[in-house]
Amino acid sequence: MLNPANDAFLADLNAALPGVADPVPPSYLEEPRGMMQGIGGVLARPRTVEEVSVILQKCTAAKVGVVPYGGGTGLVGGQILDQGAAPLILSLERMKSLRHVDPVGNTLTVEAGMTLAEVQAAADQVGRMFPLSLASEGSCRIGGNLATNAGGVQVLRYGNTRDLCLGIEAVLPDGSIHHGLKRLRKDNTGYDLRNLLVGSEGSLGVITAAVLKMVAKPAELATCFAVVRDPSAAAELLSRMQTALDGLVSAFELVHGTGFDFLSETMPEIRVPFADRPEWMVLAEIGGGVGSGLEHRMMAVLETALEDGLIEDVVVAQSAAQRDEFWTVRETIPEANKRVGAISSHDISIPLDRLPEFIDAGIAALKPFGPVRLNSFGHLGDGNLHYNVFPPKGEAKADWMHLKREIMTLIHDLVAEFDGSISAEHGVGRLKAEDLERYGDPVKLAVMGQLKRALDPLGIMNPGAVLRG
Incomplete structure (x- = not known):
């Protein structure tokens, strides 16, 4: 059982990281279509990956659940916990730095709190294009796009968000930082943590930055x-x-x-x-x-x-x-x-x-x-x-x-x-977790459970999302 993010936990977090945490405003607990009403005890808004690391260390020590929050535009309840112990809501909205632009190698290195529109604008400034295109691009954040492997209207030619990502920086539940921001298109050095964490909907860790592909703008x-x-x-x-x-x-x-x-x-x-x-x-x-x-x-x-x-x-x-x-x-x-x-x-x-x-x-x-x-x-x-x-x-x-x-x-x-998928681009979240159990391949589900237990043994990361148990 997880513990609530209560006033004592809030005080302890702010003692370690002054100004990083507050009580949760109601806007962070609303689902876009009004299908769920969230709960939350603490809102944490870190400014650096090191602060994210400290927050997750604190949550692990206190056995407090963590719900990563991007732009709040998700449609499967991945950003909304509606039952159980009140979690810490982790928003990366303060982490909006454009860390590096490489118009020769056609890459952008961005922090997860940038909106998709801001990422698109950064590419446009160097005569390139970041081709992910969504109706919510003015408010959704690139960290959320990566966490859900968002699709959009140009997947036909350019692929999903996963296909547009070369590397990530991420923090695991124990606070360890994966430094994977290599701007390489070829890197066959073992298991691909990038593709494991992209699309995991915050259930295995928190993506804090990414290397993204740019493409030439159509003339x-x-x-x-x-x-x-x-x-x-x-x-x-x-x-x-x-x-x-x-x-x-x-x-x-x-x-x-x-x-x-x-x-x-x-x-x-x-x-x-x-x-x-x-x-x-x-x-x-x-x-x-x-x-x-x-x-x-x-x-x-x-x-x-x-x-x-x-x-x-x-x-x-x-x-x-x-x-x-x-x-x-x-x-x-x-x-x-x-x-x-x-x-x-x-x-x-x-x-x-x-x-x-x-x-x-x-x-x-x-x-x-x-x-x-x-x-x-x-x-x-x-x-x-x-x-x-x-x-x-x-x-x-x-x-x-x-x-x-x-x-x-x-x-x-x-x-x-028809041998299709019940979730094409929105993810599983909480609304489709039961459906995943019904329609998912048993071997895949078993391996997913093993990965979850290996990386998140306490089950603090986005509890109930993707996998219910």
């Missing part, structure tokens, strides 16, 4: 919003674009007409690119070098797709402002979903060649639940769907919440049948 961008016949046609269009455009497609987003309905209902000021509400659409973007002729090459693919009946209408961005309008539509759909209120939300991934079949199977499986509304959208290029179920228009979410677990189980069972 030319071509962006289009196309109405497609169905998800199968969207997948075929992606294949054609990838072939014709030398793999330069950086984003390929599937958008369902229900998303447009929700924008109309909750944010009518958002301009959508089609007068008549389509059933299925894709938002695609391609980036390349000077003189690559991307728009001309993209138009050639689109014209053939029109002739073959894959797409029914298309709008190509004619300016940076129009491109921004396209992306505003895509990036505000999650907010519209939040305002409507989902009965059950699912962040899933399916093998790309089976994704259209899965969408149809899911629609059929939901019919017995009556006139619920499905908003199936997301990163088609990497097989990641946000497959969310909502009450009928005009009906209250609360009147349908008794079906939440049944619907979630149905969808996750279907995901398992």
